[in-house]
Amino acid sequence: MSEDLGRHRPSGPSAVRLVWVFPDLLSTYGDRGNLLVLARRARLRGLPVEIAEVNSDQRVPADGDIYLLGGGEDLPQILAARRLAAAGPRVGLAAAAGRGAVIFAVCAGYQIIGTEFGGVEGEPVPGLGLIDIRSGRGERRGVGEITADVDPALGVERLTGFENHQGVTRRGPGVKPLATVVTGVGNGDGTEGAYSGRVVGTYLHGPALVRNPGLADMLLGWVAGTLPPVDPRHEDLVLRLRADRLAAQGPPRAQ
Amino acid sequence: MSTSSPPSRRYSLPLRARLATTVGGAAGRASRLAGRGDGSVIGGVIGLRLKPDLLSLLARGRQVILVTGTNGKTTTTRLVTAALGAMGQQIASNAFGANMEAGLVAALAKAPDATLAVLEVDEKFMPAMLEKTGARVVVLLNLSRDQMDRAAEIWMLARRWRAALAAAPGCRVIANADDPLVAWAAGQARQVTWVAAGQRWHDDSWCCPNCGSHLRRDGEDWYCGECPNRRPPVRWVLAGDEVIDPTGRSRPLDLALPGRANRSNAVIAFAVAEVFGISATQAMGAVQQVRSVAGRYTQVERNGCALRLLLAKNPAGWLEALDILVPPPVPVLLAVNAQTPDGKDTSWLWDVDYRRLRGRPVFVTGERKLDLAVRLEADEVAFRMVGSVDEAIDVARSKSMEVIANYTAFQQIRATLGRVG
Numbered sequence: 001m002s003e004d005l006g007r008h009r010p011s012g013p014s015a016v017r018l019v020w021v022f023p024d025l026l027s028t029y030g031d032r033g034n035l036l037v038l039a040r041r042a043r044l045r046g047l048p049v050e051i052a053e054v055n056s057d058q059r060v061p062a063d064g065d066i067y068l069l070g071g072g073e074d075l076p077q078i079l080a081a082r083r084l085a086a087a088g089p090r091v092g093l094a095a096a097a098g099r100g101a102v103i104f105a106v107c108a109g110y111q112i113i114g115t116e117f118g119g120v121e122g123e124p125v126p127g128l129g130l131i132d133i134r135s136g137r138g139e140r141r142g143v144g145e146i147t148a149d150v151d152p153a154l155g156v157e158r159l160t161g162f163e164n165h166q167g168v169t170r171r172g173p174g175v176k177p178l179a180t181v182v183t184g185v186g187n188g189d190g191t192e193g194a195y196s197g198r199v200v201g202t203y204l205h206g207p208a209l210v211r212n213p214g215l216a217d218m219l220l221g222w223v224a225g226t227l228p229p230v231d232p233r234h235e236d237l238v239l240r241l242r243a244d245r246l247a248a249q250g251p252p253r254a255q
Numbered sequence: 256m257s258t259s260s261p262p263s264r265r266y267s268l269p270l271r272a273r274l275a276t277t278v279g280g281a282a283g284r285a286s287r288l289a290g291r292g293d294g295s296v297i298g299g300v301i302g303l304r305l306k307p308d309l310l311s312l313l314a315r316g317r318q319v320i321l322v323t324g325t326n327g328k329t330t331t332t333r334l335v336t337a338a339l340g341a342m343g344q345q346i347a348s349n350a351f352g353a354n355m356e357a358g359l360v361a362a363l364a365k366a367p368d369a370t371l372a373v374l375e376v377d378e379k380f381m382p383a384m385l386e387k388t389g390a391r392v393v394v395l396l397n398l399s400r401d402q403m404d405r406a407a408e409i410w411m412l413a414r415r416w417r418a419a420l421a422a423a424p425g426c427r428v429i430a431n432a433d434d435p436l437v438a439w440a441a442g443q444a445r446q447v448t449w450v451a452a453g454q455r456w457h458d459d460s461w462c463c464p465n466c467g468s469h470l471r472r473d474g475e476d477w478y479c480g481e482c483p484n485r486r487p488p489v490r491w492v493l494a495g496d497e498v499i500d501p502t503g504r505s506r507p508l509d510l511a512l513p514g515r516a517n518r519s520n521a522v523i524a525f526a527v528a529e530v531f532g533i534s535a536t537q538a539m540g541a542v543q544q545v546r547s548v549a550g551r552y553t554q555v556e557r558n559g560c561a562l563r564l565l566l567a568k569n570p571a572g573w574l575e576a577l578d579i580l581v582p583p584p585v586p587v588l589l590a591v592n593a594q595t596p597d598g599k600d601t602s603w604l605w606d607v608d609y610r611r612l613r614g615r616p617v618f619v620t621g622e623r624k625l626d627l628a629v630r631l632e633a634d635e636v637a638f639r640m641v642g643s644v645d646e647a648i649d650v651a652r653s654k655s656m657e658v659i660a661n662y663t664a665f666q667q668i669r670a671t672l673g674r675v676g
Contacts, residue, residue: 024461025461027458028400028459029602030601030602030603030604030605030606031605032605032606033604033605033630036634037633040633056469057469073409073410073462074410076461076462079462079468079469143404145599162404162599162600164403164404205602210605210633237628237632238629240625241625241626241628
């Protein structure tokens with residue numbers, strides 16, 4: 001299981017293996033940013049990185065550490081779900097999830113990893129069932145800046161991002177919301193995103209890991225254990241961007 | 256106006272429409288005098304309020320050409336106008352990019368006697384504008400991600416185009432066969448001139464718009480493995496720096512405007528001209544001479560530095576803009592805003608590959624310069640943040656500089672430089 005991954009690592013730092021799933025179909029909202037930020041923040045800690053960008057006509061490897069799925073329009077989303085499901089439960093992404101690899105999915109990708117999502121006319125389309133969530137189509141599109149306070153158990157600072165979706169997502173038992181919405185729409189019930197074990201989903205672009213380095217470090221930490229802090233010189237711009245975006249949302253609500 | 260000239264089209268308009276254009280025109284002049292914009296929209300807005308069907312009335316009896324797509328609308332509108340100049344007629348045009356209904360109204364009202372109109376139209380409003388103008392020709396350039404917070408989904412847009420063109424059998428469509436979304440959108444139109452105008456940005460067309468399967472690409476060709484959807488046979492071709500006309504004759508384009516995207520726009524302009532009986536030979540000279548369009552591609556001298564202004568609003572546009580930069584060590588200034596016309600989501604910055612800016616001086620400005628700075632840092636591009644164009648010029652101490660800006664950032668820079676071009 002996933003807990004063993006860290007212990008079985010050789011003494012020197014082994015590479016963090018990042019797998020970007022189907023960038024040809026699921027990369028509508030700058031999703032490369034999430035990949036680049038994970039790679040950058042790993043390297044800033046002296047961790048080597050291996051990156052696999054896997055297009056939809058290729059096989060998804062099962063031995064990655066962190067899998068990224070991005071946003072997409074209806075047709076690419078349905079095609080991506082179909083192709084991932086067709087691989088079967090014992091290989092690729094499903095196998096990786098089964099052994100506890102980290103999965104971080106955004107927007108259309110977030111919906112795909114659930115059990116069901118809404119198709120072109122809102123009809124239910126089967127998802128991959130890697131996390132017990134169901135998404136359908138809401139009445140109107142949620143478009144705009146979003147801020148949300150992360151589940152305190154995760155120890156990550158307030159999220160800032162941009163959302164653009166018409167999805168409404170409900171969680172099954174055992175799945176927790178990633179965050180509570182401060183401003184914006186999120187899942188549609190006052191919560192934003194979801195996580196269960198090491199499977200995490202969110203509606204945030206921005207991209208999410210760019211504006212929320214704490215979230216990126218959480219994912220990296222799940223793979224590589226405790227991370228040393230980043231040299232402030234390498235983080236200054238990102239922290240200014242965060243402050244800029246959070247300030248643009250007006251004064252934070254009393255907590 | 257002398258009494259011997261033919262009666263103005265304007266007086267064939269109903270009284271209320273005449274009043275609406277007169278009041279609108281006065282408001283446009285007032286707006287220009289007040290220094291608020293170029294005055295082309297406010298007049299149209301007022302006119303439409305007085306007479307909601309003003310556009311249909313103004314378009315009546317004219318041959319209207321609508322130009323739409325994600326990138327290249329304004330430039331192509333200008334090139335088509337230049338190409339049709341060979342007909343020797345007055346042409347109405349919204350040459351400065353006011354491409355919603357009020358802008359179209361203003362352009363037509365300003366040229367009551369023009370029997371031809373070349374009108375750029377926002378891609379989201381094309382179906383409505385087609386219906387209102389009864390356009391003779393619709394030009395479809397390309398479709399890619401842009402202002403996604405307003406446009407929602409590109410495929411939905413293509414679907415609306417497809418339905419609108421299917422319902423307009425009298426309209427000839429000039430369409431880029433190399434863009435699968437555009438080809439599908441034009442697929443049910445009765446009359447289509449297909450142009451191999453190229454597609455630099457592929458990342459919004461990996462999915463068959465017809466059936467949702469994976470689209471395959473083989474060089475320039477594309478086809479769906481699951482349904483009959485494939486690249487249609489083309490009549491006009493952009494081949495490198497040359498245009499190949501329907502007779503198979505190839506000739507160099509040699510445009511004053513830079514870049515592949517503009518060669519593509521020029522070939523489209525020739526295909527439009529053909530509909531009106533004008534050959535590429537007749538149109539070539541005028542098309543070649545267009546050198547700046549609504550401030551774009553303009554060279555401006557500022558404090559001893561020659562600035563060249565390039566507009567890029569979305570990843571496909573940035574790709575084309577980065578392609579035409581003059582080589583290092585000439586510095587580059589990048590400016591990004593995220594106001595409503597720009598799209599408020601800056602995620603698209605991560606769709607652009609900035610690595611080719613490594614190794615030359617790069618300056619970053621605009622209301623969202625921090626987003627851009629973080630982006631460049633991730634691509635390991637060295638840069639410096641500045642508060643203004645002038646600061647960049649001061650620091651760079653270079654004889655020339657390339658400027659790439661998105662929409663409102665571009666307008667702000669133009670305003671700083673005194674509305675050049």
